[in-house]
Amino acid sequence: MDFGDGISLLALGLSGYATWRTIQFNKRQDSLVETQNKLNELLLAKETEEVIDERKADLGASIIKLGNHKYRLKIWNKGNAEAKSVTVEFPDGNELVLESELRSKLPYESLEKHASIELLASVHTQTPRKHKLKLCWSDEYRNKNEKIVYPTL
Structure with missing residues (x-):
């Protein structure tokens, strides 16, 4: 080598x-x-x-007390988009809001971001403390949105 x-x-x-x-x-x-x-x-x-x-709206609901025997069902939009044609259904029966109140205010045409609707609530001693609500609305993301909420007194 x-x-x-x-x-x-x-x-x-x-x-x-x-x-x-x-x-x-x-x-x-x-x-x-x-x-x-x-x-x-x-x-x-x-x-x-x-x-x-x-493009989504996100609705919620709660029952608020304003004073002695004055209650409101408050429905609000915590999403980023406008909710259109907002309706409320009571799957287990409506013992909270008068039918005339529902007919006069719903369907709510347009619920903007962070806006709310207040419905007069009829509360008495026999009113259940927990209510099942079905919120329905349309937004830019989907035509038919549904959400079940359980507001309490």
Whole structure:
């Protein structure tokens, strides 16, 4: 073995080492690209959810006491979009709001973000403490939304 063979062998060894390091680097690079793709998917999902939330209304209800024997059923929109054609149904029977009050105010055409409707409530000693309400409305996200709530006295 002469000097040229030694140099060739050294070059072959360095080439093998460089190839091995390149393979390791490419594996790490692939892992980083995969992580970046997952993060991009999560970010896209989050952004999509935020856009959808901007188009949704979210209604809630509670019974509020204003004074001696004066109660109101308050329905509010805590969502980011306008609620249209708001109606209230009583699946277990209506013992809280007079039918004339419901007919005169509902369906409520447009309930803006953070706005509310108040309905006169008729409360007496025989009135149940817990009421089941079904709130129905339309918004930019869906035409027919429904939510069951349980306001209490």
